[in-house]
Amino acid sequence: MARIATINNGSRREVILKKAAALFRQTGFAATSMRELAEALGIEAPSLYNHIGSKSEILQAICFNVANEFNHHLNKVLQSTEKPASKLESIIRFHIQTMLASPDEVYVANHEWKQLQEPFLSNFLLQRKSYENALASLVEQGIEKKMFRKLNPLFAVLTILSALRGLEAWQRHKKNINKDELENHLVTQLLQGIIK
Amino acid sequence: MARIATINNGSRREVILKKAAALFRQTGFAATSMRELAEALGIEAPSLYNHIGSKSEILQAICFNVANEFNHHLNKVLQSTEKPASKLESIIRFHIQTMLASPDEVYVANHEWKQLQEPFLSNFLLQRKSYENALASLVEQGIEKKMFRKLNPLFAVLTILSALRGLEAWQRHKKNINKDELENHLVTQLLQGIIK
DNA sequence: CCTACCGATCGGTAGG
DNA sequence: CCTACCGATCGGTAGG
Numbered sequence A, B: 001m002a003r004i005a006t007i008n009n010g011s012r013r014e015v016i017l018k019k020a021a022a023l024f025r026q027t028g029f030a031a032t033s034m035r036e037l038a039e040a041l042g043i044e045a046p047s048l049y050n051h052i053g054s055k056s057e058i059l060q061a062i063c064f065n066v067a068n069e070f071n072h073h074l075n076k077v078l079q080s081t082e083k084p085a086s087k088l089e090s091i092i093r094f095h096i097q098t099m100l101a102s103p104d105e106v107y108v109a110n111h112e113w114k115q116l117q118e119p120f121l122s123n124f125l126l127q128r129k130s131y132e133n134a135l136a137s138l139v140e141q142g143i144e145k146k147m148f149r150k151l152n153p154l155f156a157v158l159t160i161l162s163a164l165r166g167l168e169a170w171q172r173h174k175k176n177i178n179k180d181e182l183e184n185h186l187v188t189q190l191l192q193g194i195i196k
Numbered sequence C, D: 001c002c003t004a005c006c007g008a009t010c011g012g013t014a015g016g
Helices: A002-027 A034-041 A045-050 A055-079 A084-101 A103-111 A120-144 A153-176 A179-192 B002-027 B034-041 B045-050 B055-079 B084-101 B103-111 B120-144 B153-176 B179-192
Strands: none
Touching (some): A002 A034, A002 A055, A034 A045, A055 A084, A055 A103, A055 A120, A084 A103, A084 A153, A084 A179, A103 A153, A120 A153, A153 A179, A153 B153, A153 B179, B002 B103, B055 B084, B055 B103, B055 B120, B084 B103, B084 B120, B084 B153, B084 B179, B120 B153
């Protein structure tokens, strides 16, 4: 009895974040009320505040958790000695896999971050920009090595990231979607767009 | 005196829609209040209701105006006798041009349509789906004529549309962006991803 | 985790 | 186009 309570308490905050991500995705951050969130969890709204500090803090937690995951993987890839095309492929695959594994969180981080308050908003945008720049220099390396076509590296990266971020909208078609086919298709189409 | 008033009255609703699109983009539909919109227009909130029926109606007008523009262009292209690749290029260029010409409206139609109320939500999604299907059959034709690589037509279309819809986020980098370079880059990278 | 409750703000109406 | 105002709902606190 006590053990179950302890286990649940330990992850209570995570359960809240998880459910919040699902609701924020469905309805949007601003349009989701703390009462709706509470109801979805089977508790009263004021009880939420034993686990989280504010509605904003929930959004912050979701967005920065996702950002951390992507940054962590990026750093790991950058430290490897693979070719630029392989690095890029690994990053593309990670985007797709993460999106399929945590669609709600990734969606919120991609589309509701605008609702972050300062200084979190600025920090988030800064991280995003540095992520994009890291990918751009990867593309630049590929161009120098004559492996990629000669194109604007930043444009190339933004195009790929846009395509990947839009993936969440594919949910609608998900009955027809096989995960492996999806991943391989995207890798092919997106890399084909820049490879020589 | 009377003439100016008449002219202004005629376009008053459009001015409201225009400003609303800008605010909805900046802050999100749900997080934008009618009082903020009124203040941005230099009037009091209740005065808005002489020109629009409700907050929802503003969103509906923006979303369906944009949808109509895209559908109209699509139909024009489909009636032409060009090759699939040319048709697709024309559609890609239209997306980019429309987005650059009306960034606020296109952003709202792409990202705030979730806040539409029924039956508008269902209708909007239906139009979207039929738009995607029309593009998919275009890709299919290209594959049959051996002009496109053999890939899943729907996936190919969703990837391209995702990339195009994400374009709005490029605003952030706009000081470095030249319109023609942007358009040509995207056409190249996106078509290269599917052409044989 | 709950009940009771608060000030603020929301979309919108009445009436002129 | 404005003033005056409404009921509903919001995020959050007090206190237990």
